[in-house]
Amino acid sequence: MDANIRVRIKHTLGHFTLDVDLNLPASGIIAITGPSGSGKTTLLRCIAGLEQAQGDDNCISFADQIWLQGSKQSIKTEQRPLAYVFQESSLLPHLTVAENIDYAAKRSRRRNCEPLGAQARAHIIKLLDITALLAQSPEQLSGGERQRVALARALIANPQVLLLDEPLSALDMERKQEILPYLEEVGKVFSGPILYVSHAMDEIARLADHLVILQAGRVLDEGPLASTLMRVHKPIIWGDDVMSVLQGQVALRDEDFYLTRIDVDGSPFWLRGLDKSLATEQRIQVLARDISVAVAEPGPSSIVNCIVCDLESIFPPERGEVLLRLRLPRSEQRLLASITAKSLQQLALIEGQTLWAQIKSVALLK
């Protein structure tokens, strides 16, 4: 069955108007991003029903359930089969961790979510590693522990849609790195769509399958992660961190040099480390500023990665910086490279020509 989330909302809050029309995939992690004040959280709150979108054309549906239809029909938040993890203080302060989880579990049947069996519950508690916290009260937990409990509670409610509102933003870098693997696990075990609001590109590149970019209450762009990143809405979203995300397979492990080769549609990318096993699917990230280009095959160099590709398009220069979109041979995947406007002129680059991209660093994503 088609279990897409359809959201058509025009909702005004003071001076701000959220005006979106989206048809989101039925599974996977859907990242919703944009600058602060772009309406990310408002969109999520509207989907959850925490914010009442006013207007006759508004419509929110999931699979065959209509959650909101104009002013005529609206299902209350507590009856929508969803779970929501807030930025912080998601836990009920007067209940222990175990009681918080029970609170969710007891109420899941009321909104047509099948309550989880004891075994599945135990599995989730183990997955998020909160067994030792069950008897504690929320105020005794660290920020990271609280978010893990909130995630476990959300999963144990067994919702059909999972809404995460910047679940990592209240944590410091170290804590964040600690929680990310758990979020990846959640992404794997949860079968329905996960809407993930975040402004952190590193989280999105690592977790998301689909990307929605909002700006001033409107959808600027939307689509599968890698191709949406390629369309570059640079200053708006990523500042200096323009990046490409590529999907490949682990093809070779060179134990002598402690290197792993990942093939992206036949193009080899080497990176340091041996912790991935052969033939597994792997997502890698390349920052645009880590790529330099040459018009002829470069001579011997300490740079390990040199990929032949076609210059597909040249973006207009901005403050002396030019972005190039490079197409990998025999592939639909693209790389973004950042060069100076001066280099562009000196090399006399034209669209369609062959370039050698030298890549200083490649990072593994998941």
Added chain:
Amino acid sequence: MLLAPSDVDAIVLTAKLASVVTFLLLLIGTPLAWWLARTSSIFKTPVSALVTLPLILPPTVLGFYLLIAMGPEGPLGQLTTALGIGLLPFTFSGLVIASVLYSLPFVVQPIQNAMEAIGERPLEVAKTLGAGAWDRFFTIVLPLSRRGIITATVLGFAHTVGEFGVVLMIGGNIPAETQVLSVQIYDHVESLQYGQAHWLSALMLAFSFIVLMTMMLFNRKGLALGR
């Protein structure tokens, strides 16, 4: 023991009155406080002022109006007569009604403050976990305003025990019916029975002191626990 049988009657009556009134106050005051804490209705301010009025109004004024309202010509009096209950002044029921009105702010305000302090978040969390409005009220609002409710119970009870003016206006001085402790002490002083007055006054003093101290200790302990 130096307490006369009429003194014991007064103590029992006072305890009974305070218990009934506190029970009714919590029953009325809790939903009223919740409404006041949440509403943005234009009636919020006038209702709030009305509830707080007994704090500053002389008890005799409140008692006077109630006496008129519950009397044979008053709307309440006519209603109770029509219902076959008879007239309320100088009865225990009349005292209860007057005391509920008189002590209402002492119950509503602490509960309302506690409820306002809960904030929106725990309620939103409960919504997303599948809890409906009633469910949220009983599983989130009441437990999280527990301290305010306990304070309100203590204050409501103690304030009812200590009232004098309203009781005198509405209830008069009928032994074992409306003659509560404070009125009894007044009687003793009027008839120059200072010994009796001393005993009862000391009893009231000790009671009030213990109540207040217990409440303060409780609140401090609660603060230390961060809830």
